Amino acid sequence: MRYVNNYANAKAQDYGLYEEGGPMPVGAIAAKESFVVSPNGKIGVGPLFLMAKQAAGSSPDTGDWYYTMILPNGAVQDAANIQKFCNDCHTIAGEDDDNLMFLPDEYRVSP
Ligand code: HEC
Numbered sequence: 001m002r003y004v005n006n007y008a009n010a011k012a013q014d015y016g017l018y019e020e021g022g023p024m025p026v027g028a029i030a031a032k033e034s035f036v037v038s039p040n041g042k043i044g045v046g047p048l049f050l051m052a053k054q055a056a057g058s059s060p061d062t063g064d065w066y067y068t069m070i071l072p073n074g075a076v077q078d079a080a081n082i083q084k085f086c087n088d089c090h091t092i093a094g095e096d097d098d099n100l101m102f103l104p105d106e107y108r109v110s111p
Helices: 010-020 080-093
Strands: 002-008 029-037 043-045 048-053 065-070
Touching: 002 010, 010 029, 048 080, 065 080
Parallel strands: none
Antiparallel strands: 002 029, 029 043, 029 048, 048 065
16 A cells, blocks of 8 residues: 655645645645555555646646656656656646646645
8 A cells, every 4th residue: 555645845835725726836846755555564665756847838748847756766757758657647637726636635634
């Protein structure tokens, strides 16, 4: 089972408003740490996922988000194929939610 915690920097503070937050400003960063608990109770560290909002028009295909995944060994994954991989799923959230997926309702906490 994979567990995640999601965080936002000051510029992305409206992330805490979820669908009411509107589009994120340039410099907004969302971070998602992850860890995995195996059936025998062993805990493993998972990747750190990051989304950073770039200047308007810099990446129309991704809604100007720049996606990065940092593996537990420190390897940074942000090549073009990673941009596509992340964006292909995040784009499901749509422009209204600025490609942000948000946590399912039952896991949300109030700001
Ligand atoms: C198969 C679909 C899918 C793919 C591929 C995917 N994500 Fe996500 N991502 C989600 C969902 C669903 C959430 C919300 C639930 C959660 O946090 O796990 C999310 C949440 C996030 C968040 C927290 C902000 C938000 O949208 O609520 C970040 C940051 C993030 N993903 C980064 C990435 C990065 C970087 C990649 C590529 C390495 C990636 N994601 C690939 C589905 C995906």
